[in-house]
Amino acid sequence: MIETIELTKRYGKFTALDSLSLKIEKGTVFGFVGQNGAGKSTTFSILATLLAPTSGTAFVNGYNVQNEAKMVRRQIGYMPDFFGVYDQLKASEYLHFYGASYGIPLTEREKLIPQLLDLVNLTHKRDAYVDLLSRGMKQRLCLARSLIHDPEVLILDEPASGLDPRARIEMREILKELKEMGKTILISSHILPELAEMCDRIGIIDQGKLVAEGGVAEIQAQLKGEKVITVILTGRAENAIAFFEDDPLVARLQYLPEQHAIEFTFKGTEQEQVELLRSAINYGLAIRSFAEAQVDLEDIFMEITKGVELS
Numbered sequence: 378m379i380e381t382i383e384l385t386k387r388y389g390k391f392t393a394l395d396s397l398s399l400k401i402e403k404g405t406v407f408g409f410v411g412q413n414g415a416g417k418s419t420t421f422s423i424l425a426t427l428l429a430p431t432s433g434t435a436f437v438n439g440y441n442v443q444n445e446a447k448m449v450r451r452q453i454g455y456m457p458d459f460f461g462v463y464d465q466l467k468a469s470e471y472l473h474f475y476g477a478s479y480g481i482p483l484t485e486r487e488k489l490i491p492q493l494l495d496l497v498n499l500t501h502k503r504d505a506y507v508d509l510l511s512r513g514m515k516q517r518l519c520l521a522r523s524l525i526h527d528p529e530v531l532i533l534d535e536p537a538s539g540l541d542p543r544a545r546i547e548m549r550e551i552l553k554e555l556k557e558m559g560k561t562i563l564i565s566s567h568i569l570p571e572l573a574e575m576c577d578r579i580g581i582i583d584q585g586k587l588v589a590e591g592g593v594a595e596i597q598a599q600l601k602g603e604k605v606i607t608v609i610l611t612g613r614a615e616n617a618i619a620f621f622e623d624d625p626l627v628a629r630l631q632y633l634p635e636q637h638a639i640e641f642t643f644k645g646t647e648q649e650q651v652e653l654l655r656s657a658i659n660y661g662l663a664i665r666s667f668a669e670a671q672v673d674l675e676d677i678f679m680e681i682t683k684g685v686e687l688s
């Protein structure tokens with residue numbers, strides 16, 4: 378389980394991370410999405426105990442990232458966005474090197490490393506020099522490296538960046554296997570649809586702030602252009618609720634008693650929205666206001682999903 382409470386990081390006067398509060402339950406694959414510079418790597422570096430927050434706290438499996446860094450490191454496997462590889466080593470030697478640095482004895486490593494290479498589909502590259510591997514293979518080797526001490530939590534900073542579609546699919550399959558093993562996975566990307574395919578929940582970060590968080594379906598519904606419409610009534614609510622609920626383009630209708638209003642998502646076009654209002658009035662409903670709620674996230678979503686078809 379990962380929890381951040383009002384996590385803040387300032388570089389001089391610049392706030393890179395602004396009061397981030399987030400709870401990720403065990404076994405969840407959580408996607409962290411944001412444009413370049415949104416604060417994703419900063420968050421991950423703090424969780425990986427490599428960077429101290431300016432204020433706020435974070436916990437990994439109940440251990441505080443600042444006071445209990447050693448315990449946190451045991452819980453996590455971290456794959457940074459930029460990683461150095463040791464060119465003069467073969468793939469299996471590379472994993473031995475990291476295994477040894479975690480204090481794993483040779484006999485154990487000899488059993489473990491073939492399993493890890495198998496998991497990341499690199500068995501056939503066991504004796505290949507790391508610098509001769511393709512980018513996708515290097516990424517997978519780094520993933521194997523981050524798994525060497527069998528961590529419960531994986532923190533993967535843009536693991537699919539720079540990969541071709543095929544390599545991305547391979548990465549996705551590996552992540553699926555890791556999820557099945559019960560790992561909690563925190564993964565970042567600046568491409569939302571790419572994450573939507575492999576995550577249970579998504580958090581969207583913009584200029585250091587968490588601007589949306591929810592299940593993939595919830596977030597995608599917003600992306601697919603569903604609008605939220607608020608209707609303020611003067612007459613009886615029951616009639617209006619029944620009328621709007623009957624419309625097939627209306628979903629998730631809610632009555633807001635304080636405002637004597639109803640709110641719902643609407644999947645129709647602008648023209649269909651005009652028709653809805655017209656027929657509501659013809660039906661005799663007393664409507665004081667019929668308005669589309671402001672969706673602040675839209676611009677951010679547009680930017681994040683730029684040029685990418687949503688499924």
Ligand SMILES: Nc1ncnc2c1ncn2[C@@H]1O[C@H](COP(=O)(O)OP(=O)(O)OP(=O)(O)O)[C@@H](O)[C@H]1O
Pocket residue numbers: 388391393411412413414415416417418419420458567
């Ligand atoms: N050491 C530093 N000193 C000053 N500013 C920094 C430092 N590290 C990061 N920043 C700034 O903090 C902001 C957040 O950076 P961060 O690397 O967390 O973003 P990101 O969401 O991971 O972006 P990317 O997708 O490009 O990796 C950026 O504006 C960045 O320029």
